Amino acid sequence: MATSEEKQELVDTLSGPRYYRIMLWGYGGESEYIKLTKEQFEFWNTNIEEHGDSDAVNYCVSAEDEDFDFENIEVLPEEAKFLKVEGEDYSSPWYEAPTGFAHQYGVDYSNARLTIEEVKNDDYQAEVIEEIVDGIDLPEYVNKLEEENNHDIELTNMDVDSAEEPDYVGQMWSAEKGTFFEGLIETVGPFDPKKLKIHTTEYLNGDDVVESIEYEDTEIDNTGGDTNGKGYSFSVWKNV
Numbered sequence: 001m002a003t004s005e006e007k008q009e010l011v012d013t014l015s016g017p018r019y020y021r022i023m024l025w026g027y028g029g030e031s032e033y034i035k036l037t038k039e040q041f042e043f044w045n046t047n048i049e050e051h052g053d054s055d056a057v058n059y060c061v062s063a064e065d066e067d068f069d070f071e072n073i074e075v076l077p078e079e080a081k082f083l084k085v086e087g088e089d090y091s092s093p094w095y096e097a098p099t100g101f102a103h104q105y106g107v108d109y110s111n112a113r114l115t116i117e118e119v120k121n122d123d124y125q126a127e128v129i130e131e132i133v134d135g136i137d138l139p140e141y142v143n144k145l146e147e148e149n150n151h152d153i154e155l156t157n158m159d160v161d162s163a164e165e166p167d168y169v170g171q172m173w174s175a176e177k178g179t180f181f182e183g184l185i186e187t188v189g190p191f192d193p194k195k196l197k198i199h200t201t202e203y204l205n206g207d208d209v210v211e212s213i214e215y216e217d218t219e220i221d222n223t224g225g226d227t228n229g230k231g232y233s234f235s236v237w238k239n240v
Contacts, residue, residue: 017186019122020132022196022220023115024181024210028107029230033163033204034170035099036082036236041168043080045236047072056234059083060094060172082170094172102163102203107180109156109200109208112138116191122184124223132191138198138210145193156198158208165204167240173205178227181213183220 036044044056051072059076062068063083068076078084083091085098092098116133119126133141142155185191197214213220 017188018190019119019126020185020187020191021115021117021119021126021128022181022183022185022213022215023117023179024107024112024138024213025115025135025179025225026107026113026138027111027175027177027230028105028180028207028209028227029176030095030105030174031103031203031205032095032097032100032172033102034082034097034172035101035166036168036170037079038168039079040082040170041236041238043077044170044234045238048234048236053234056170056236057172057232060234061232063091064093066091097172101166102161104161104201104203104207104209106209106211109158109198109210110139112180112210114138114141118191119184122186133193142198149194153194155194155196156200158200158202159211160202161204163204165239168236168238169204170234170236171205173233173235175230175233176227177230179225180227181210181222182225183213183222185215185220187215 047055055070055073058069058071059081060083063081070076081091082099083094083097085092095103113135114133114137115131115135117128118130118132119128146153146155195216197217198210199212199214200208201211202208212222
């Protein structure tokens with residue numbers, strides 16, 4: 001004789017699939033870590049210490065067309081142009097720097113909020129049937145669920161970026177706010193929060209960035225987000 005669990009599984013299967021929309025929103029952004037020469041570091045470090053990072057930011061966002069609007073630089077030395085492609089007469093955008101060695105994009109784990117909605121079907125703008133999780137702080141949600149299960153489950157996998165840090169580093173950072181992740185899962189039966197897994201990577205600035213989300217060991221496709229830029233910053237440091 002079938003158990004009650006087996007009977008419920010059969011009912012769920014016959015009733016058809018269910019759909020859940022997963023969203024992560026909050027604060028995060030995009031960052032490029034760039035290997036600098038000693039000369040490049042010294043030029044930009046001096047400029048930033050004396051005047052702040054406005055000219056460095058302007059260089060990064062204007063390097064492709066060289067339509068600079070510097071406040072404190074009259075002539076930009078060729079050796080300071082770290083976005084210029086070696087042997088060519090053009091420069092790359094800052095987020096694809098020719099000597100970039102690490103790139104991050106996404107919502108910061110500590111500043112993320114989670115929304116889970118059951119929706120009517122798999123259409124992008126499907127009608128919401130029920131709000132399962134309503135904008136809860138992500139670390140709070142994870143910690144509470146793990147505690148309720150006596151820490152027998154682990155809902156996060158926190159990795160560390162393995163890029164080797166060079167002697168001289170520049171970091172261009174674009175701060176953003178909004179929705180960074182939106183994906184849809186299809187289930188048989190109701191959503192099981194214990195089957196959700198959050199993957200993060202810690203980068204050089206110490207941020208744990210959410211890289212991907214899984215449900216039942218299958219990565220959920222990120223269908224895109226909607227973020228607004230909150231400003232740029234540029235910094236340099238040395239490891240020698």
